[in-house]
Amino acid sequence: MKKLFFNKDYIEKVCEKYPTPFHIYDEKGIREGIRRLQKAFAWNEGFKEYFAVKACPNPFLIKMMLEEGCGVDCSSYTELMLAESLGCRGDDIMFSSNVTPAEDFQYARKLDAIVNLDDFSHIDFLAKNGGIPETIFIRYNPGGDFKIDNAIMGRPADAKYGFTHEQAIEGLKKLMSMGAKTFGIHAFLASNMTNNDYYPKLAKVLFETAVELNKQTGADIKFINLSGGIGIPYKPEDNNPDLEYIGAQVKKAYDEVIVPSALGSVTLKTELGRYITGPHGVLVTRVLHEKITYKDYIGVDACAANLMRPAIYGAYHHIIVVGKENEPCDHVYDVTGGLCENNDKFAIDRNLPEIKVGDILAIMDSGAHGYAMGYNYNGKLRSSELLKCEDGTTKLIRRAETPKDYFATFDFSDIIKV
Ligand SMILES: *Cc1c(COP(=O)(O)O)cnc(C)c1O
Numbered sequence: 001m002k003k004l005f006f007n008k009d010y011i012e013k014v015c016e017k018y019p020t021p022f023h024i025y026d027e028k029g030i031r032e033g034i035r036r037l038q039k040a041f042a043w044n045e046g047f048k049e050y051f052a053v054k055a056c057p058n059p060f061l062i063k064m065m066l067e068e069g070c071g072v073d074c075s076s077y078t079e080l081m082l083a084e085s086l087g088c089r090g091d092d093i094m095f096s097s098n099v100t101p102a103e104d105f106q107y108a109r110k111l112d113a114i115v116n117l118d119d120f121s122h123i124d125f126l127a128k129n130g131g132i133p134e135t136i137f138i139r140y141n142p143g144g145d146f147k148i149d150n151a152i153m154g155r156p157a158d159a160k161y162g163f164t165h166e167q168a169i170e171g172l173k174k175l176m177s178m179g180a181k182t183f184g185i186h187a188f189l190a191s192n193m194t195n196n197d198y199y200p201k202l203a204k205v206l207f208e209t210a211v212e213l214n215k216q217t218g219a220d221i222k223f224i225n226l227s228g229g230i231g232i233p234y235k236p237e238d239n240n241p242d243l244e245y246i247g248a249q250v251k252k253a254y255d256e257v258i259v260p261s262a263l264g265s266v267t268l269k270t271e272l273g274r275y276i277t278g279p280h281g282v283l284v285t286r287v288l289h290e291k292i293t294y295k296d297y298i299g300v301d302a303c304a305a306n307l308m309r310p311a312i313y314g315a316y317h318h319i320i321v322v323g324k325e326n327e328p329c330d331h332v333y334d335v336t337g338g339l340c341e342n343n344d345k346f347a348i349d350r351n352l353p354e355i356k357v358g359d360i361l362a363i364m365d366s367g368a369h370g371y372a373m374g375y376n377y378n379g380k381l382r383s384s385e386l387l388k389c390e391d392g393t394t395k396l397i398r399r400a401e402t403p404k405d406y407f408a409t410f411d412f413s414d415i416i417k418v
Contacts (some may be wrong), residue, residue: 002208002320004320009359015284018396021302022384023283024280024281025369025397033276034070036243037049039247040244044251044254046267050271052272053073054372056414057372068085071093074097077101077103080095080104084111088111091114093339096268097114098118098161106129106206116138119162136180140163140186141156141172142209144156144157145157156189166283170306184268185206187227192232193231196249199226200250204257214263224269225251232278232279258327264274281370284307284362286300287361298336298407300337301338305339305378305382307371311343317364318363321359321362322359322360322362324405327354384396
């Protein structure tokens with residue numbers, strides 16, 4: 001059963017002060033999740049998680065992560081600005097970008113961030129735009145299918161990311177000839193993996209690749225970046241990844257492959273996003289209307305502009321009718337937002353308790369790729385973001401947009417006064 005990190009009294013009070021819709025995050029949950037990850041990988045000296053900023057780019061949350069000893073994983077100019085504003089420098093920042101503009105590379109080099117190159121052609125491009133650093137990572141794409149126990153988990157051959165095997169060999173040689181001295185190997189082969197064997201399998205592929213690349217090129221590979229991809233149980237029946245098992249299985253692969261190799265030891269890095277914030281955010285929305293036609297529709301004040309995963313991926317997000325947690329789910333509803341798009345549905349044919357206009361719905365697991373993917377279609381405004389602090393208080397960590405924000409990028413002050 002999925003549970004909220006707040007009760008009805010708490011959220012009613014919050015709603016009096018901050019109008020719905022909003023995303024609210026749980027400080028305690030985020031901090032505990034990070035500590036659990038770090039504990040599972042404590043066997044690897046120098047292990048560090050770089051939070052994938054794109055998952056939830058809120059400086060208040062990222063500050064908490066930095067306090068917990070994380071770094072940040074950035075992939076754009078503004079994400080680098082966010083990192084710099086929080087005091088990140090050097091190996092606090094992993095820059096894992098693709099289709100990278102020149103000014104982004106220059107900025108990453110100015111901050112002395114760890115550059116994780118996506119493509120062979122970027123070697124010359126980086127040399128011209130910021131220069132080749134002494135320590136550099138490359139992103140590896142093994143091609144083919146990525147399988148765990150014969151089940152296909154992803155198709156790297158269709159993914160736009162990374163160097164092929166041949167390119168990795170040539171790339172390391174070229175980087176060494178240009179002055180690079182130590183290397184990291186990165187790969188991201190499947191997303192939202194709730195299967196406990198994803199990271200161990202990925203780690204094994206990367207460890208074996210690192211050993212082989214070292215043999216072929218002599219490159220001093222000191223780091224392996226397992227990237228993101230650990231999933232969360234969006235559905236109540238989904239597996240909740242077992243971090244302790246995952247950490248222990250990655251260690252097993254390490255002991256088998258790295259320890260006896262010429263490399264001897266490597267430092268592990270991760271770039272988790274969804275695991276860190278996903279389960280610890282909730283989109284809170286109020287029921288505006290009930291419409292009964294061929295189906296029973298519950299219309300809420302949030303829409304796909306606040307959380308687009310259901311609309312674009314058909315993703316499941318669990319919904320709790322706040323205060324009715326123990327009532328039978330004996331009604332069937334479509335829960336919809338107000339976009340003029342028929343895919344603007346948070347749930348289709350969902351069994352829920354009887355819902356009344358004015359009820360508060362909690363759309364669960366909105367903490368990653370939720371607010372962050374927001375947009376302004378139909379003139380909808382981005383919501384606020386709140387933090388339920390460990391001491392029980394509530395903090396506004398981003399205000400809601402106003403029409404002025406929506407109109408800020410063009411100047412028609414001679415026509416309309418906003
Ligand atoms: C998206 C992304 C991540 C984070 O992925 P999650 O699925 O949120 O863990 C990490 N690294 C890179 C390069 C990414 O693009």
